Amino acid sequence: MKAIIVGGGIAGLATAIGLINKGMEVEVYESAAAFKPVGAAILLAPNGLEVLRQLSGELLDEVMDRGGRIDQMLLTTYQGKRLGGSMAKEGKHSCAIHRADLIDILKSRIPANALHVGKSFESYQENPDHTIQVHFEDGSHAQGDFLVGTDGIKSQVRQQMLGDLPYRYSGQTCWRAIVPYQLPSNYQNTFVEAWGKTRGLRVGFGAVNPQDVYFFATYFTEPNGQDNRANLKDHLMNLYQDFMPVVTDFLQVTPVEAILRNDIYDLVPIHQWYHKQTVLVGDAAHATTPNMGQGGNQALESAWVLSQCINTKANLSESFAQYQQMRVKKAHKIVSNSWKISQMVNLRGGLLRGLRNKAIQMVPDKVSQASLRKVYALDYKFE
Numbered sequence: 001m002k003a004i005i006v007g008g009g010i011a012g013l014a015t016a017i018g019l020i021n022k023g024m025e026v027e028v029y030e031s032a033a034a035f036k037p038v039g040a041a042i043l044l045a046p047n048g049l050e051v052l053r054q055l056s057g058e059l060l061d062e063v064m065d066r067g068g069r070i071d072q073m074l075l076t077t078y079q080g081k082r083l084g085g086s087m088a089k090e091g092k093h094s095c096a097i098h099r100a101d102l103i104d105i106l107k108s109r110i111p112a113n114a115l116h117v118g119k120s121f122e123s124y125q126e127n128p129d130h131t132i133q134v135h136f137e138d139g140s141h142a143q144g145d146f147l148v149g150t151d152g153i154k155s156q157v158r159q160q161m162l163g164d165l166p167y168r169y170s171g172q173t174c175w176r177a178i179v180p181y182q183l184p185s186n187y188q189n190t191f192v193e194a195w196g197k198t199r200g201l202r203v204g205f206g207a208v209n210p211q212d213v214y215f216f217a218t219y220f221t222e223p224n225g226q227d228n229r230a231n232l233k234d235h236l237m238n239l240y241q242d243f244m245p246v247v248t249d250f251l252q253v254t255p256v257e258a259i260l261r262n263d264i265y266d267l268v269p270i271h272q273w274y275h276k277q278t279v280l281v282g283d284a285a286h287a288t289t290p291n292m293g294q295g296g297n298q299a300l301e302s303a304w305v306l307s308q309c310i311n312t313k314a315n316l317s318e319s320f321a322q323y324q325q326m327r328v329k330k331a332h333k334i335v336s337n338s339w340k341i342s343q344m345v346n347l348r349g350g351l352l353r354g355l356r357n358k359a360i361q362m363v364p365d366k367v368s369q370a371s372l373r374k375v376y377a378l379d380y381k382f383e
């Protein structure tokens with residue numbers, strides 16, 4: 001059986017590895033000129049790391065070698081006062097890693113001749129013999145038994161399958177970078193998220209290795225804003241000037257050319273992830289805002305579950321239905337909870353934000369640990 005995978009991000013590459021593990025043939029088609037990630041670093045949570053271990057123990061080892069281990073997640077005020085957080089329990093740590101390193105590691109597990117770049121998906125066509133033909137913008141095509149759409153939140157595969165679907169703008173734009181900066185020892189192996197004193201203002205940071213720190217910084221604004229690169233650093237220094245000194249320290253040394261900006265959207269949850277021989281995985285199926293740091297982790301979970309569900313002896317619709325049934329509830333819960341967090345960060349008015357902070361502080365550790373356990377668990381039973 002042969003899979004045509006459109007989109008060579010985390011979801012596409014992980015799906016390819018899962019299917020190769022099951023003895024299937026795969027071809028991955030990426031529109032960009034190279035398999036390279038958009039974005040600076042990514043935080044892999046215990047569920048994403050466990051998927052990597054399931055795909056291959058060596059894959060996990062390599063990720064842990066190249067990324068920074070995170071043992072503590074900390075939520076604070078902009079001045080560093082603790083609001084909440086969690087410590088890794090029973091070895092269930094997280095890992096902050098350069099996206100480029102993660103993509104490199106995943107790619108290295110797929111035969112080079114199965115990876116194609118500069119191939120922009122245009123359309124697909126179901127053939128009477130139950131094969132599927134995929135057409136690319138350069139006029140070429142590929143044929144397989146099924147098509148996996150892993151082409152991200154703006155998926156063209158999904159567009160053909162389900163038509164136009166609504167995105168939601170979270171109200172926040174986000175700057176991100178990896179900066180050569182050594183975090184003070186009290187922040188080692190810790191990922192901090194600090195909430196500011198105006199709407200949508202927040203900074204998250206953690207070390208991807210002893211020399212480099214990854215940060216993201218959000219801000220409440222209209223979408224489609226443009227940066228003036230000449231004064232971007234001053235603009236950020238000004239926005240985040242009240243934050244704890246470590247934040248202004250690493251912002252100060254951030255090379256302006258390293259800073260990326262994205263408006264934060266999600267996809268209004270959809271309940272159909274497959275049709276006939278086509279199936280969606282990752283952001284194409286369940287794009288979420290990054291407030292729980294789960295988009296990529298959920299992409300990994302979906303990739304792994306789909307590859308486990310595909311049974312070469314059963315028909316594809318049954319396998320896809322099982323995949324969707326196993327994954328949809330958890331993925332949607334994360335989209336919904338993550339959306340709620342962005343709206344909490346966006347609260348208008350100092351009084352409301354003060355009450356919000358008090359309420360968060362009152363949540364017992366046991367309660368937040370229990371809800372994290374659900375996010376981190378891989379509760380899937382395969383036959």
Ligand SMILES: Cc1cc2nc3c(=O)[nH]c(=O)nc-3n(C[C@H](O)[C@H](O)[C@H](O)COP(=O)(O)OP(=O)(O)OC[C@H]3O[C@@H](n4cnc5c(N)ncnc54)[C@H](O)[C@@H]3O)c2cc1C
Nearest residue numbers: 007009010011031043121151152282283290293295296297
């Ligand atoms: C600011 C920010 C911070 C985040 N932080 C985290 C985090 O810490 N942890 C986490 O788990 N998640 C995080 N996420 C979410 C995470 O980045 C995504 O969920 C993840 O990248 C989804 O992977 P994907 O492979 O489904 O899609 P994508 O990463 O979007 O990959 C899609 C691929 O398909 C290709 N493609 C697109 N169109 C076509 C086409 N027509 N033909 C062929 N190829 C095509 C693209 O070039 C791309 O390579 C964050 C997101 C943002 C915006």
